Amino acid sequence: MHSLKHQIGDNGVLIRTLCLSGHRTYPLGSYSTTIRERLLEIMRKAVGLTAELGIAIIQLAEYDLYYEPGDAETQAWFAENLAVSTGMAARAGILPAFEMKETAFMNTVCKAMAYVNLVGLASLGESIRISAT
Numbered sequence: 001m002h003s004l005k006h007q008i009g010d011n012g013v014l015i016r017t018l019c020l021s022g023h024r025t026y027p028l029g030s031y032s033t034t035i036r037e038r039l040l041e042i043m044r045k046a047v048g049l050t051a052e053l054g055i056a057i058i059q060l061a062e063y064d065l066y067y068e069p070g071d072a073e074t075q076a077w078f079a080e081n082l083a084v085s086t087g088m089a090a091r092a093g094i095l096p097a098f099e100m101k102e103t104a105f106m107n108t109v110c111k112a113m114a115y116v117n118l119v120g121l122a123s124l125g126e127s128i129r130i131s132a133t
Contacts, residue, residue, distance in 0.1 A: 020059065020061075027078075028077065029081070050094050
């Protein structure tokens, strides 16, 4: 890590985006509690790395499940874990972004914006609860 930070500083090349590609194996909408817990652990580490390196954006995959079909339950898990992940990133000053993919789950800007708006409202509610205590 120290060497990478020096390389960035010495060469003046900034890394502005980190693509977190583990979501095929550890999807946000997984049925498995173990997989969802691992996903959030990976997200915490990615946020820490991103913040330490001065990276501004974490790019997230936009599917609830990749290797199997999703349903209302996987969509709900996706929304919940997206809100948690977005909160982690926001507290570190990192902007989460979607990587538009080929799945029908979120293959249009309108579909993506529905989750952006949902998470935006969830994050606002979390901020209000935290500041009120």
